[in-house]
Amino acid sequence: MTVSTSAFDDTDETPEPGPEPGDLIAPSLDDPLPNLGAEGVGGVMGKRARLRASVLARGTVAFVLIVLTLLTMSVGIGMREPCFNTAWTGGGNQQYTHMCYSDIPFMYQGRGFSNDQVPYVSTNQSDYLEYPVVTGAAMETAALIARHIPGDTNNQGRWFYLITTWFLLAFACITVVALAGLNGRRPWDAAMFALAPGLLLNATINWDLVAVGLAAVGLLAWARKKPVLAGVFIGLGTAAKLYPVLILVALVMLCWRAGKMRQWSLCLAGAVGSWLVVNLPFMIQNYAGWLYFYKFNDARGADWGSFWLFLEYNPIHPIVFSASRITLLFAVLLAFSCVAIGILTSLVRFRPRVGHVVFLVAAAFIIFNKVYSPQYVLWLIPLAVIARPRWRDFLIWQVCEVVYYGAIWLYLADLSTPNRGLPQVAYDMAIGLHLAGTIFFCVQVIRDAIDPRRDPVRMSGMDDPAGGVLDQAPDVYGFGSPAPKEPEPELEQVPSGSAAAALS
Template sequence: MIRSGSEVLGGPAGRRRAPATGWWTPLRVLLALATVVLALGVLERADCRENAWSRNDGQQFVHACYSDIPHMYRERGLAEGAIPYVDTGDWQPLEYPVLSGLVMWVSAEFTSLIADGTADARAVRYYDVNAVLLGLAGLALVATTMLLAGRRRPWDAALVAASPLLALHGTINWDLIAVALATGALLAWARRRPGWCGVLLGLGIAAKLYPVVLLLPLALVCIRARRWRPLIWTVATTAVTWLAVNLPVMLAAPEGWRAFYEFNADRGADFGSFWYVLAQNGHGVGSLDVVSTALMVAAFAGIAILAFLAPQPPRLMQLAFLTVAAFLIFNKVWSPQYALWLLPLAALARPRWRDLAIWQAGEVIYFFAVWYYLLGGFDRGLPMDAYGVTVGLRLVCLLWLVAVVVRDILRPACDPVRADGVEDDPAAGWAATAPPVRPAPTATEPVGAPA
């Protein structure tokens, strides 16, 4: 689409043109594009912002402008200066990992310095402060995605910078911080810096639990390439970083620290998951934690088998995308903003606009559907049957992208990155130097024939 439109300005750039010619380098263009998209996401919440997310008539759902940020500010004691995990008071426990809680508290303290007046006015300013912070995380995400794509394919990052998911989901919650840290960890791995990879991954896990599953694709590429030391070093620094962030809170406020883990352990089937649709239709699954975990582990085992049996070593981003997708599909809850977890991985695993558009169409439809479904609490909104259809549609759209990525692994000629002449994986780090797996010799080929 971009290539065709460029005909008006003289045609697409030739293959030998330096990508950084002129002031408007790919990075600057992508950051400018992402800035516009992120700003549109803030403008989309203008109606809720005018009312400080304080109306209790379903207006937040009608205008699809809901955000957790101002509600957490009011309901977790942050507006009163409470320290997360330590000061409990009459507020609900903070069900967030430690690094997210730290960001929430620092933002609240900064808000108290720059804003005064009513509680609603301070809640709006708190949202503004976090919108800027999350916007910076979004820009860092776009930059790291471009660097992970490699010098030959910088425009793959446009799939992130121009994504509607960045606008619609960017300020629902603090997920963009964890996504930026996890993507930065993958970039450190690609640059062969296992220490920094572990540090960033540990910080990401301390902000949101999902980055822990990225250790699986890192392990798979290392095992297939027989590279053990970088993997061991990465796992060790990840554990040390996570512990360094969590240990002070674990010692100072053990009950507050456990709130996040107890909340998720006790949580039943929730919005977005097919488990929730089954439960609402009278087909709830007993021992949901055991069943969902077993299916998740089985999916991870299938990804491992795929990685070892593929004719060529799969690219790291393909394995990372499949791993996080499996984690989401079988999880007990699938909130709208969780789509951001997949966004950079999908863009790098399958950098084709059509396939990304199919997946994101399902996410956008679900984004509006879940808010209209929640209007049911106000005697209007989307009925359960229609909501279940949107959950299924979202799942089907993701499974389409999963199927295409699996096909690319089994048939490397279909992989857009390798079809572009990129022989090695630009994000594989140490595994990129591993020799390709050579097929067994045929009857007409001598055993000692050169590859």
């Protein structure tokens, strides 16, 4: 929006220059919460100070973000120390009471890695793997190293965890660097990922960071207007965890409105191609072993942390659904949510940003999914960074996730040793809090999409830095009118899909 300068007409003072288009956004001047905490790190940035978007400046930001990410993950890995010493190889519920549980060491013996069994190749059904093939490849790579470690299988299982953490550290660093590139002049927003409580607590529970990193690189490639490369990484991410395919669902909504379906088709082709390249060999080698991941998820009932378990544990009026009924309802509710998000994308005055739509689609998937493992929050954190980079709302949501993280382990401790943990009613309340926190952040994102004056990114003078071909693109369908074929030469043309231009 334009601010009148008439107040300066009769004075001798020259107004302070504002940030130029090439300047990086200083968090202490942009976000109220970092502004309050700036005194601890030297104070709020001065009015005359400038952060030029040079290669050196961006490299410095990336280096600091990587250091913060490594520090956060190091604390999280250190929290596993009680389990590393005894709980992963012994009995009891110490892994729950100390909240240091991880799936990783159990998979070494539980899925045949300690016996030289190769995922999807072994025909022993007890060794079938309930993970997609890229995750299986990461597991097998770590196992190849762990099997050469001296000692018994328990010791090798510990090393299997340690080796896997190095992979996860690498993908976490890849994610934070990609996020710094996705937010244009706002690279410091990626610190929300680097310092996220969800990253600290959940990074090494499972292999989810592999898919998170691949999805982030795919989004960065899309932002750099490389749709085929973006599709390749989205396809690889989908071959690690299913959720990255939702990026394609979000992009088709935006590309349809902007008339960029050709670019979306190229992205889709890249995704399908890369997914087939890594999946076809195992489909041919052992189709039953490859299919086990999909059959396993289809047969699941109401599982930990899910909306369906919340209904089942509800003390007022418990509602129980069969596994097949939940599968059907999940598909219906997810489809309904995507249709609603598509309608929102088409009807709002200014086309939503990529971050808005991707976050909403992924959040709908998580809310209605059959299971919510604590590490699933890692899927949403990078999308939250590009959807609504505001620390207050982000931390409100993260506090809800921290409460749920503690609740799930204490409830499992109670199941292991009755009356020594969290009762079922309290755990049900924690599930409700997790759902409420996610819905709260969704509401903030929807409000930004409807009113760009609330959107921190667009109020920074940008349209959609993660949009790639969508950034500053005019609308073809939806609320906006098609761009004129022959624009008037004396008038400055503003793309109807560009909220930043309209608000400037």
